[in-house]
Structure formats: C-alpha cells, structure tokens
Amino acid sequence: MAYQRLILFLGFLLFLTNPVKSQLDEELHFNGFNGVASNMSLNGVAEIEPNGMLKLTNDTLRVLGHAFYSSPIKFKNSTDGKAFSFSTAFAFTIVPEYPKLGGHGLAFIISPSKELPGSLPSQYLGILNATVVGNFSNHIFAVEFDTVQDFEFGDINDNHVGIDINSLASNKSTPAGYFTSQNSTKQSLNLKSGHVIRAWVDYDSVKNQVTVKLSPNSIKPASPILTFDVDLSPIFQDFMYVGFSASTGLLASSHYVSGWSFKMNGDAKSLSLDALPKLPGPKKTHTGVIVGVSVSALLVLILGIGLAFYIIHRIKNAEVIEAWELDIGPHRFTYQELKHATRGFRDKEVIGFGGFGKVYKGTLPNSNTQVAVKRISNESKQGLQEFVSEIASIGRLRHRNLVQLLGWCRRRGDLLLVYDFMPNGSLDKYLFENPKAILSWEQRFRIVKGVASGLLYLHEGWEQTVIHRDIKAGNVLLDSELNGRLGDFGLAKLYEHGSNPTTTRVVGTLGYLAPELTRTGKPTPSSDVFALGALLLEVVCGRRPIEAKAMPEELILVDWVWDKWRDGTILDVVDPRLGGEFDELEAVVVLKLGIMCSNNTPKARPTMRQVVRYLEGEVALPEVVLSPGAYDGRKDSKGGGEFEDYVHSYPTSSYFEKASAWSCDDADVDFEAASSSSPLSVSGRNGGSCPR
Incomplete structure (x- = not known):
C-alpha cells in the first residue's frame, strides 16, 4: 500500500514538472524576453537582444528565424477532438533595409514542430517549402504580416495580413489597417514603417471563427480587420507549438517582437507598450570640437577631420557580400x-x-x-x-x-x-538592313539548330522549366565560330516541371508575342515556340517579323511566307543575298517549321523536343501544314471557293532520307486544327489589334 502511494506521489510530481502543458487554461506572458531564454526555442538567425527584444531576422538576405515557446500546448479535447479556443496578443516591429521595400514579413504560427524542418526563407516566410506547400498533412496555422507581394501565392499587395492554413496562399487576406471605433472607417497601417504595431489573434471554437486586429498603439480596436470562419479541429493535432517565424529574401528587413501574451480558453493579457523593450535608436556620431590656441591642436583637428572623411568615404563605398x-x-x-x-x-x-x-x-x-x-x-x-x-x-x-x-x-x-564575350555580336546585325557580313546558309542552319537545342534545354533539360519570354534575333549572340547562343534572361520565368505558370504582365517584343499572351498573360513553353517560329522565318528570309517598309502584302512576314507556301513558290522568300546558294530541302524544312511554330493556336504548335527532332532529321515533318492564322473556311483571297485549313506541303522527304537514322513516324505529332480564328489574331485578318 505504501509502495502504491509512493508511486502515485511520484506520478503527481512528474505531472507538475512535465514540460507538456496539459492545462486547459495555459497562459504565457512576456513583457520582453529577458530571463526567459530557457522557455523559448530559437533557430535560424533568431536571437534575444540584451534589452530583451526578440529579433527574428536581421538585414541579411535570404535568412529565416524561428522563435517558439519551448513546450507544446494542448489544443484539442481528447474526448471529441474539438479544438479549444485561444487568444494571443503581441507587439512587433518591421524595420526594412530600404525604407520603402520590405522583405519578406513575419507570421504568428501554430505548428506540430518548433524546428519546421525544410522550411525556406523569402516568400515561404520560414514556414514551408515548395514541395510541401498546400499539403493537408502540414497541420500549420499562421497569420502572416507580409510586406512583399508574391504572385506565386496570389498576394493582394505588399502590405497585407493573411490567414494561412497549410499554405502560404492565404485563405483570406486584407490590406493592413485598423479601426479606431466600432463604426469608423478603416485606417491604413504601414507594416514596414519601423514603428511598433500591436496585433491580436483570437479563435472562438464555438463560432468556429478567427479574428485579427491591429493597432498602432495600446488600444485594442473594437472591430477586427480580418475575420475568417473555419473549424481548426482538423488542422490542429492534440499538442502544438506556438511562436513566430520570419524571413528575408532578396530584400531584407529586421523583424522584432517586443512582447507576447497567449492564453487557451480565455483572453490574452494586454501588453503595455511602456513596459516593453525599445528598439535601439539610430547610431549617432558625436563630433568633439577642440578649441585651442596652439597650432598643434589645430593640426590635430584638421588631420582628424581628414581621417574621418576618408573612413566615411571607404565605408560608403564598401561592398557587402550578399547571403543569396x-x-x-x-x-x-x-x-x-x-x-x-x-x-x-x-x-x-x-x-x-x-x-x-x-x-x-x-x-x-x-x-x-x-x-x-x-x-x-x-x-x-x-x-x-x-x-x-x-x-x-x-x-x-x-x-x-x-x-x-x-x-x-x-x-x-x-x-x-x-x-x-561574344565577339561577333548579335544575330540581327547579320540579317537586317545593311549587315556587317552575309551569313551562308550552312551558318544560318547551324545557328537555328543551336538555338533550338538551347531552348529545349530550358524547357525540359534543367531542374525547372525556364521560359525565356524574349526570343528574337537581337538576343541570339554569335561566338567566335558563329555558333548561336541564346542570351538576355532578364524576362525569364521559372516554375516547376508539370506545374502551371502564374499570370503575369505581358512582356516581350512585338512580332514575337504569342496571341494568347494578350488574353491570359501566362507565358508557357508554347509561347516561346511561337517566338522561335518568327526567328526561324527571319533567319531564312533575312527580314524582320514586321517589315514596316515592305509592300502591304509583305508587311507581316509569316503571312507573306504562308501566301508563298500555298502558291507553291515558297523558295521565293529565301534571302536574296544568299545568291541562290542554299540547300533547298533544308530551307523548306525551316520555313515549314516556322509556319507551324507561328500558329495562333498554342496546341497546334510543336513542342521544342519535336522542333529539335525535325531540324536534326530524326523524324519527318507532317505532310500537311495548318494555316498560321487559323483561317477556318475563309474565302480564298484569290477568289474561287473556300480555302481549306490544310494544304499539301512542299515535299521534304528527301531531306530526311539524308539523315543516317531516318524515321518517318508521325505518331508523336498531335496537331489540332483551329476551330475558329483567334479574336486577337496577330496577323490582323480578324480585326486584331496586336500585329505579329
């Protein structure tokens, strides 16, 4: 009996000292973080400064910082699996490296782990990474205070508050602001102002509702700026960690938390701003002025001033190694x-x-x-x-x-x-107007095959899909042996293989822009193929995609080539500066492929892998080619009946017979005929406003 009592007593002591907080009214309260380091778990660059300020990140680029209460807290009723209510209040400050540019923001977070393994900085806020974002198994709840607009996650602006569940694409968000009274107008609030901001996050398990309030002072607003109806029971596990996460990207901010309170099943204690640690003020330089009558003292002063100017000049021009x-x-x-x-x-x-x-x-x-x-x-x-x-x-x-x-x-x-350094400059200098030299056909054919090979690598051969978005003769550079190299990646778009690129602004050069970009704004590998089609035609013809000085019927290059194709006089478009010295079959292959790539319908264009196989002679081109403008029963301009979308091609089989590993297998070619003309036809035949 005494033995059993001893066991019960020891169990009671173990319960009291157990770090797992099982009390339903668990409460935390930190007016600054001095003396509580043992209660906080920090990783990344997070640290507690001497004055008690919790600093999650500094002005280093591409870093993250985590600060969690070191013990897990019980968040669910073990009987019915219902999540408990909770309330938290905290004071934070975001000090950007550059006053108008934030990077990236901080978040209050409830997580099954206090380490957040595999988490990334930048737009992931140190919470998730690209492979797990959006997974239900994350069991992550966060309220983000974001100072960068990230299009990947559909951010509404670069100064917003969002509620995130298992993802960085907010379930609901709103521009940062606050209400001074119950029925007042919402006041804007700059998250990256460098001033202290108070935040309250409350979850009501009866209403199944999360509310967020912000204030630039100690007064808790009557109305929330953000309300989201959600039952967090499926999101929470029985025990979770609470804390903060922040990150920087290619721009940096220092993220501070000066005070924090948290309570289960009740209201978190209020924080008094006067009792919280203050941010360090800007460093001041004190210049001591020594007034003396001696010449030596004056010389010392002059030398000191000169040295100070020298040091300031060196510091001003010093270069900082960036973490990214x-x-x-x-x-x-x-x-x-x-x-x-x-x-x-x-x-x-x-x-x-x-x-x-x-x-x-x-x-x-x-x-x-x-x-x-x-x-x-x-x-x-x-x-x-x-x-x-x-x-x-x-x-x-x-x-x-x-x-x-x-x-x-x-x-x-x-x-x-x-x-x-590309000693021979860009390809356009050899094609248009008064070129510095006339490229032979062999050189031109080698250039287009090289560019196609490089573009295939971008689309399929690298760890991510890279869409160039600005393929044109001016961005093809020639090395010492006149090999073509694709350059200028300033507009490039990267995304994971198999995923869809996000909508973005339409960028590029007229004459090379795929018509669907004006509707969707989404760059795709197919829109790169469209631009390549324009490039193929201009290399063969020695003319720009839009030739302003040409006759009306020759204004749009692809239209002119198409007209010659259907008339059976396709070789008339070959650059006359070649003097007739070119391989006719190779020229026809490039021209035919240029027409196919220039089709208004994305699905009618070949992939880059198909383009390369056609140029290398590994497979034969289709025997028929689709009209680039998707004519769909348009009257033939020469009169006499309907003009069909499909016309017989110029014979090209003998070109492929020359290939050592020739295979005429069209099974991998799946071109769809356009059902109707594009409403924004870049050829201008249907009233489109964007000329090719």
Missing part, C-alpha cells in the same frame, strides 16, 4: 574590378544598349579574359526584380548554346551582370 550569392552560384565581382575592366565604363567600350542600359566590352585584370558587362541603369524598367531573375535563372544554367553568365555585382544603385 551562395544560393545563386556565379561569382560576385567587386565594382572596382568591373570599373577597371571597362576602363571606367568608357563610352568607347559600349558594344550594345537598350531599355535596360548599356553593355560594355571589358577585360578582367587578372586573367585577361574578355567579358561583356551589362550595366542596368537606374531609369531602366528592368530593375532589381529582373536583375535577380537573370542571375537566378541563367546563373546556374549550363549549355553550349546559352550565353554563360560569369558573375554579377550590385553596388547601391548599380546593377551589373558579367557574361562571356
């Missing part, structure tokens, strides 16, 4: 290296320019390697986002038909990209 360089890969050059390589960015070294800025020829001082330095101007529309896109995409790509990115540099407002 490690994730991207290519070398980070110093600004001085590139300035020296380009001889101070002299105008004499300019080898190209555009809306982004200028491209300079340079020679690296240590290796004597010739490079091309793309300097993005402050006025350019291609700003930080495109700069980062170009590094993130081409920086890790490796293919003989892609221009190799060697490195980059970012110094305050200067954004610079360093590439392999």
Whole structure:
C-alpha cells in the first residue's frame, strides 16, 4: 500500500514538472524576453537582444528565424477532438533595409514542430517549402504580416495580413489597417514603417471563427480587420507549438517582437507598450570640437577631420557580400574590378544598349579574359526584380548554346551582370538592313539548330522549366565560330516541371508575342515556340517579323511566307543575298517549321523536343501544314471557293532520307486544327489589334 502511494506521489510530481502543458487554461506572458531564454526555442538567425527584444531576422538576405515557446500546448479535447479556443496578443516591429521595400514579413504560427524542418526563407516566410506547400498533412496555422507581394501565392499587395492554413496562399487576406471605433472607417497601417504595431489573434471554437486586429498603439480596436470562419479541429493535432517565424529574401528587413501574451480558453493579457523593450535608436556620431590656441591642436583637428572623411568615404563605398550569392552560384565581382575592366565604363567600350542600359566590352585584370558587362541603369524598367531573375535563372544554367553568365555585382544603385564575350555580336546585325557580313546558309542552319537545342534545354533539360519570354534575333549572340547562343534572361520565368505558370504582365517584343499572351498573360513553353517560329522565318528570309517598309502584302512576314507556301513558290522568300546558294530541302524544312511554330493556336504548335527532332532529321515533318492564322473556311483571297485549313506541303522527304537514322513516324505529332480564328489574331485578318 505504501509502495502504491509512493508511486502515485511520484506520478503527481512528474505531472507538475512535465514540460507538456496539459492545462486547459495555459497562459504565457512576456513583457520582453529577458530571463526567459530557457522557455523559448530559437533557430535560424533568431536571437534575444540584451534589452530583451526578440529579433527574428536581421538585414541579411535570404535568412529565416524561428522563435517558439519551448513546450507544446494542448489544443484539442481528447474526448471529441474539438479544438479549444485561444487568444494571443503581441507587439512587433518591421524595420526594412530600404525604407520603402520590405522583405519578406513575419507570421504568428501554430505548428506540430518548433524546428519546421525544410522550411525556406523569402516568400515561404520560414514556414514551408515548395514541395510541401498546400499539403493537408502540414497541420500549420499562421497569420502572416507580409510586406512583399508574391504572385506565386496570389498576394493582394505588399502590405497585407493573411490567414494561412497549410499554405502560404492565404485563405483570406486584407490590406493592413485598423479601426479606431466600432463604426469608423478603416485606417491604413504601414507594416514596414519601423514603428511598433500591436496585433491580436483570437479563435472562438464555438463560432468556429478567427479574428485579427491591429493597432498602432495600446488600444485594442473594437472591430477586427480580418475575420475568417473555419473549424481548426482538423488542422490542429492534440499538442502544438506556438511562436513566430520570419524571413528575408532578396530584400531584407529586421523583424522584432517586443512582447507576447497567449492564453487557451480565455483572453490574452494586454501588453503595455511602456513596459516593453525599445528598439535601439539610430547610431549617432558625436563630433568633439577642440578649441585651442596652439597650432598643434589645430593640426590635430584638421588631420582628424581628414581621417574621418576618408573612413566615411571607404565605408560608403564598401561592398557587402550578399547571403543569396551562395544560393545563386556565379561569382560576385567587386565594382572596382568591373570599373577597371571597362576602363571606367568608357563610352568607347559600349558594344550594345537598350531599355535596360548599356553593355560594355571589358577585360578582367587578372586573367585577361574578355567579358561583356551589362550595366542596368537606374531609369531602366528592368530593375532589381529582373536583375535577380537573370542571375537566378541563367546563373546556374549550363549549355553550349546559352550565353554563360560569369558573375554579377550590385553596388547601391548599380546593377551589373558579367557574361562571356561574344565577339561577333548579335544575330540581327547579320540579317537586317545593311549587315556587317552575309551569313551562308550552312551558318544560318547551324545557328537555328543551336538555338533550338538551347531552348529545349530550358524547357525540359534543367531542374525547372525556364521560359525565356524574349526570343528574337537581337538576343541570339554569335561566338567566335558563329555558333548561336541564346542570351538576355532578364524576362525569364521559372516554375516547376508539370506545374502551371502564374499570370503575369505581358512582356516581350512585338512580332514575337504569342496571341494568347494578350488574353491570359501566362507565358508557357508554347509561347516561346511561337517566338522561335518568327526567328526561324527571319533567319531564312533575312527580314524582320514586321517589315514596316515592305509592300502591304509583305508587311507581316509569316503571312507573306504562308501566301508563298500555298502558291507553291515558297523558295521565293529565301534571302536574296544568299545568291541562290542554299540547300533547298533544308530551307523548306525551316520555313515549314516556322509556319507551324507561328500558329495562333498554342496546341497546334510543336513542342521544342519535336522542333529539335525535325531540324536534326530524326523524324519527318507532317505532310500537311495548318494555316498560321487559323483561317477556318475563309474565302480564298484569290477568289474561287473556300480555302481549306490544310494544304499539301512542299515535299521534304528527301531531306530526311539524308539523315543516317531516318524515321518517318508521325505518331508523336498531335496537331489540332483551329476551330475558329483567334479574336486577337496577330496577323490582323480578324480585326486584331496586336500585329505579329
């Protein structure tokens, strides 16, 4: 009996000291975090500062920080599996590296784990990653305070509050703000203002409702800014961890939590801003003025001022190694290296320019390697986002038909990209108007096959699908052997294989834009194929997709080629500067393929794998070709009856007979005839407003 009593007593002591908080009224209250380090679990870059401020992230790029209460809390009734009500209040501050740019935000989070293994920074807020986002098995509940608009997750703006369940695509969100009274107008609130903001998150298990309130002061608003009806019982496990997560991306913010209270089945205690630790003020430089009558004292003062100016100059021009360089890969050059390589960015070294800025020829001082330095101007529309896109995409790509990115540099407002130098410049200089030299047919055919091979690698050969979005002759560069290399990835779009790209703004160059982009805004591999079709035709014809100085019937290149095709005079479109010296069968293959790629209907275009196989002679082109404008019963302009969508092709079988591994298997070709003309037909036949 005494033995049993001893066992019960020891069990009671174990219950009292057990770190698992099973009480239904569990309560936390931290006016600052001094002396509570043992109660908090920190990882990433999160730390508790000497004054008690919880700092989740600093101004380092692409980092995350977690801070959880170290013991799990019981969130569900073991009997019926119903989630309990909870309430939390906290004070946070977001201090961006650049006043108007946040990165990325913080979140109050309830999670089955306090480590969040595999979580990523940037848009994932240190909570999830790309492979698990959206999975029901995550059992994640979060309220995000986001300062970057991420299109991947459908963010409404760059200053919003959202309720997230198992995903970073918010179930419901609203612009940050608050109400001063019950029926007052919503006041806006800048999350990245650098000032303390109070937040309250409450869950009512009877109403099955989550509410979020914000305030720039200690007064709790009467009305929430965000209300979401949801039963959290399926989301919560019996025991969960509560805390905070924050992250930075290519822009950084320091995320602070100065106070926090939490309570199960009741209202969290209020926080007094006066009792909370304060953010450190800006560092002040105190200049001591020594007034003396001696000459030596005056000299010391002058020397001191001179030294101070020198130090300030050095600090101002110092370059900081960015953390995200490690994730991207290519070398980070110093600004001085590139300035020296380009001889101070002299105008004499300019080898190209555009809306982004200028491209300079340079020679690296240590290796004597010739490079091309793309300097993005402050006025350019291609700003930080495109700069980062170009590094993130081409920086890790490796293919003989892609221009190799060697490195980059970012110094305050200067954004610079360093590439392999292409001594023969861009392809358009050899095709249009008064070319520097006439490319032979063999050179042209090799160039189009090389570009197609590089584009196939982008679409299918890399770890992600890369959509270039700006394929044109000006972005095809020629190396010392006149091989074609695809460059300029400033507009590139990356997404996982098998997924759908998000809607984005329409970008690119007129004449190369697929007609569906004007309706959907979604770039796809097929829209790249459309642009390649325009490129194939201009390489053969030596003319731009839209030739402003041409006769009306020759204004749109693909229309002119199509008209010649159906008339049986297709070879008339071949660049006359070749003097008739070209392989007729190869020319017909490229022209026919150009028409197929230029079809207004995406499903009627071949894939890049099919394009490469056609150009290499591995399979034969279809015997019939679909009208690029999807005519659908349009009257033949030459009169006399209906003009059919399908016409017999120029014979090309003998070209494939020359291939050593010829196979005429059309089973993999699945082209659908267009059922009607596109309402935004880029050929202009149907009243479209976007000419090809």
